[in-house]
Amino acid sequence: MATTTTTRAVTVTAALDRATALAARGPLAGGNPRVGCVLLGVHGDVLAEGHHRGAGTAHAEADALAGVDPARRDELVGGTAVVTLEPCHHAGRTPPCSRALHAAGIARVVHATTDPDPRAAGGAAWLRGHGVDVLTARAAGVDPAVAARAEELTHSWRTAVRRGRPWLVAKTATTLDGRVAAGDGTSRWITSEQAREHAHTVRADVDAILVGTGTVLADDPALTARPPGRAAEAPGLQGAEAPAASLRQPLRVVVGERPVPDDARVRRGPGEWLHLPTRDLGVVLEELHRRGVRQALLEGGPTLLTAALRAGLVDELHAYVAPVLLGTGAGAVGDLGVRTIADALRWRTVTTRRLGEDLFLAARPETPRQDAGSHPQEGES
Amino acid sequence: MATTTTTRAVTVTAALDRATALAARGPLAGGNPRVGCVLLGVHGDVLAEGHHRGAGTAHAEADALAGVDPARRDELVGGTAVVTLEPCHHAGRTPPCSRALHAAGIARVVHATTDPDPRAAGGAAWLRGHGVDVLTARAAGVDPAVAARAEELTHSWRTAVRRGRPWLVAKTATTLDGRVAAGDGTSRWITSEQAREHAHTVRADVDAILVGTGTVLADDPALTARPPGRAAEAPGLQGAEAPAASLRQPLRVVVGERPVPDDARVRRGPGEWLHLPTRDLGVVLEELHRRGVRQALLEGGPTLLTAALRAGLVDELHAYVAPVLLGTGAGAVGDLGVRTIADALRWRTVTTRRLGEDLFLAARPETPRQDAGSHPQEGES
Numbered sequence: 001m002a003t004t005t006t007t008r009a010v011t012v013t014a015a016l017d018r019a020t021a022l023a024a025r026g027p028l029a030g031g032n033p034r035v036g037c038v039l040l041g042v043h044g045d046v047l048a049e050g051h052h053r054g055a056g057t058a059h060a061e062a063d064a065l066a067g068v069d070p071a072r073r074d075e076l077v078g079g080t081a082v083v084t085l086e087p088c089h090h091a092g093r094t095p096p097c098s099r100a101l102h103a104a105g106i107a108r109v110v111h112a113t114t115d116p117d118p119r120a121a122g123g124a125a126w127l128r129g130h131g132v133d134v135l136t137a138r139a140a141g142v143d144p145a146v147a148a149r150a151e152e153l154t155h156s157w158r159t160a161v162r163r164g165r166p167w168l169v170a171k172t173a174t175t176l177d178g179r180v181a182a183g184d185g186t187s188r189w190i191t192s193e194q195a196r197e198h199a200h201t202v203r204a205d206v207d208a209i210l211v212g213t214g215t216v217l218a219d220d221p222a223l224t225a226r227p228p229g230r231a232a233e234a235p236g237l238q239g240a241e242a243p244a245a246s247l248r249q250p251l252r253v254v255v256g257e258r259p260v261p262d263d264a265r266v267r268r269g270p271g272e273w274l275h276l277p278t279r280d281l282g283v284v285l286e287e288l289h290r291r292g293v294r295q296a297l298l299e300g301g302p303t304l305l306t307a308a309l310r311a312g313l314v315d316e317l318h319a320y321v322a323p324v325l326l327g328t329g330a331g332a333v334g335d336l337g338v339r340t341i342a343d344a345l346r347w348r349t350v351t352t353r354r355l356g357e358d359l360f361l362a363a364r365p366e367t368p369r370q371d372a373g374s375h376p377q378e379g380e381s
Numbered sequence: 382m383a384t385t386t387t388t389r390a391v392t393v394t395a396a397l398d399r400a401t402a403l404a405a406r407g408p409l410a411g412g413n414p415r416v417g418c419v420l421l422g423v424h425g426d427v428l429a430e431g432h433h434r435g436a437g438t439a440h441a442e443a444d445a446l447a448g449v450d451p452a453r454r455d456e457l458v459g460g461t462a463v464v465t466l467e468p469c470h471h472a473g474r475t476p477p478c479s480r481a482l483h484a485a486g487i488a489r490v491v492h493a494t495t496d497p498d499p500r501a502a503g504g505a506a507w508l509r510g511h512g513v514d515v516l517t518a519r520a521a522g523v524d525p526a527v528a529a530r531a532e533e534l535t536h537s538w539r540t541a542v543r544r545g546r547p548w549l550v551a552k553t554a555t556t557l558d559g560r561v562a563a564g565d566g567t568s569r570w571i572t573s574e575q576a577r578e579h580a581h582t583v584r585a586d587v588d589a590i591l592v593g594t595g596t597v598l599a600d601d602p603a604l605t606a607r608p609p610g611r612a613a614e615a616p617g618l619q620g621a622e623a624p625a626a627s628l629r630q631p632l633r634v635v636v637g638e639r640p641v642p643d644d645a646r647v648r649r650g651p652g653e654w655l656h657l658p659t660r661d662l663g664v665v666l667e668e669l670h671r672r673g674v675r676q677a678l679l680e681g682g683p684t685l686l687t688a689a690l691r692a693g694l695v696d697e698l699h700a701y702v703a704p705v706l707l708g709t710g711a712g713a714v715g716d717l718g719v720r721t722i723a724d725a726l727r728w729r730t731v732t733t734r735r736l737g738e739d740l741f742l743a744a745r746p747e748t749p750r751q752d753a754g755s756h757p758q759e760g761e762s
Contacts, residue, residue, distance in 0.1 A: 175725070176700050176742075177714050178559020186722035309706065319557050321702055323728035323744040325690065327717030333558050336708030341567035344556070347704035349738045357730045359740050361557075363704040 009044025041075030077105030213256030390425025422456030458486030573737030594637030
């Protein structure tokens with residue numbers, strides 16, 4: 001629920017920091033961006049906060065407006081809305097936030113990022129046309145570290161919407177010598193239980209999981225999200241005993257021309273699955289975008305990962321590295337077309353974490369993918 | 382210099398914690414263990430502290446005794462010596478610490494570990510025979526975490542002395558897919574500057590660096606320790622401009638039957654180098670032990686590392702992993718004789734650290750090497 005608080009005047013930096021924290025409570029998966037909103041009254045007091053809880057629920061601005069104490073509603077007149085994303089200007093399942101803010105008397109809107117969705121965009125322009133002072137967080141003088149956190153919150157979603165294809169995370173789980181299986185093909189388990197639990201948490205945060213037919217035939221994975229402790233948080237469940245089946249499950253996608261066996265675990269519920277009989281990952285990502293997928297996780301195997309890397313389609317790498325040596329056996333990736341060290345695929349480390357005995361590293365390409373240049377940069381508006 | 386402090390009575394746990402911190406100031410390399418000592422007077426006050434600064438300098442106990450305020454010397458009578466290692470009982474370059482403590486009137490000695498050196502051991506027994514109460518830290522009720530830190534301080538040294546061969550650390554610096562070079566053999570650089578600086582710091586902490594002749598022929602490494610900022614700490618140097626040449630340098634050891642080229646950088650100073658024309662690492666480690674090497678760093682290449690791993694000679698693995706993918710090229714290790722996942726070489730992670738874009742992981746074998754069972758375990762006395 002939206003809450004009404006009566007505090008002293010806060011800075012726009014503090015308000016955006018709070019809006020970011022609120023936004024992060026929303027789901028990463030589900031097709032919509034995570035958005036938070038803090039409403040400051042004409043005297044700078046926090047009048048209400050709100051955030052978006054996923055498709056079909058109120059937008060962050062509407063959530064916040066609904067939480068304003070009726071006795072203080074007139075303090076909104078001349079007030080400021082601080083939001084992590086530009087207010088929408090389309091009537092979808094909810095009315096446009098631009099009009100709602102204007103109707104409430106808001107005089108100033110500070111937003112961390114612009115909305116790249118052509119159907120929803122235009123909120124800033126419309127508000128300006130109606131006399132509202134609209135500023136990006138950076139232009140409003142917000143602490144750059146706070147602004148960057150707010151931008152990062154929707155980075156993958158905005159990138160996906162701009163490009164018209166899902167943000168693609170590729171997962172590897174290897175030994176220190178880069179192997180994903182021993183010489184005889186056995187691979188359970190290379191990584192620790194903590195690493196596998198983390199991987200399930202990531203599965204629950206994406207809209208789709210991709211594997212190649214080779215992986216289905218070799219490993220017969222279920223590809224469901226079974227994050228520890230998460231089931232209990234889903235509404236209507238009976239505590240820790242609640243089955244993972246009750247969670248929203250990512251779409252399970254099998255890519256490749258070989259048929260998927262009738263008894264493959266990927267065919268069984270909960271959630272939907274899909275076989276795309278093509279080797280062209282561009283076609284796959286286009287189809288997934290059409291189905292509303294904004295975040296996709298590529299879980300293997302080496303053939304599909306190698307193809308995605310060669311095509312420059314991997315936006316983020318999740319590497320789980322176990323303190324294990326095999327010496328021989330299949331590697332995580334095949335020939336990438338790299339012949340000399342200067343041509344190596346280099347990544348910029350975003351996060352590192354120890355998971356049990358293992359290391360986890362999230363990284364993004366060191367240089368933006370070739371299509372990035374034609375789109376607005378981070379923080380630009 | 383030893384310092385004299387007049388504080389309130391401290392617990393033995395606090396004293397050992399302090400002795401451990403003091404001991405850590407001593408050099409890891411140089412053949413001697415790192416030892417710290419805190420002397421508590423008969424009323425439990427800290428009378429003095431000391432630590433060992435390397436071969437040829439005072440032992441920790443002697444260093445502490447020298448620091449006691451002459452006006453308070455009689456408080457040593459009935460007092461307690463808390464040391465990280467059992468007091469020695471041999472007259473080497475310095476007189477036996479056992480006798481010195483007894484002569485000072487110390488009534489109780491608490492030591493974290495026993496001395497595995499047959500020439501120096503016997504201090505505890507001799508002291509007991511002379512009416513001194515001698516206890517291990519664990520028997521004295523010291524906080525197990527503090528006792529474990531004190532034990533770890535000399536773990537590699539004690540293991541080396543017990544086994545009669547150096548503690549062997551093996552370094553790998555790989556891509557996420559386990560490669561050490563691209564297909565054309567180029568490898569500079571895979572890891573970040575921060576990772577390479579860390580590796581130089583480790584070089585400065587060992588007595589010897591080992592490489593195979595293949596690495597000398599392929600990479601022509603200098604193998605000197607050039608840790609950033611360390612030179613300034615060495616005595617008598619002119620600040621940050623002091624050349625790495627002024628540091629104590631590890632012995633550079635080339636292993637293998639092929640000749641070392643006349644112009645190889647490993648031949649040039651500072652410090653000594655050695656060519657051992659054998660493939661038998663057991664012979665190499667025996668020779669290094671004879672020369673006083675207690676900590677050795679195996680820096681490559683794949684042939685030597687694979688041989689060391691197959692022989693079960695690697696006590697600690699230092700893995701630098703860069704967020705880089707190559708797809709093809711030489712791997713860090715060759716065939717380890719592992720055919721199935723159950724036989725994988727598994728390691729227990731000791732430390733992890735982010736170094737620039739890279740990950741660093743230090744690990745030890747999950748199960749002790751086969752010869753470990755015949756020796757006293759950690760914390761046993």
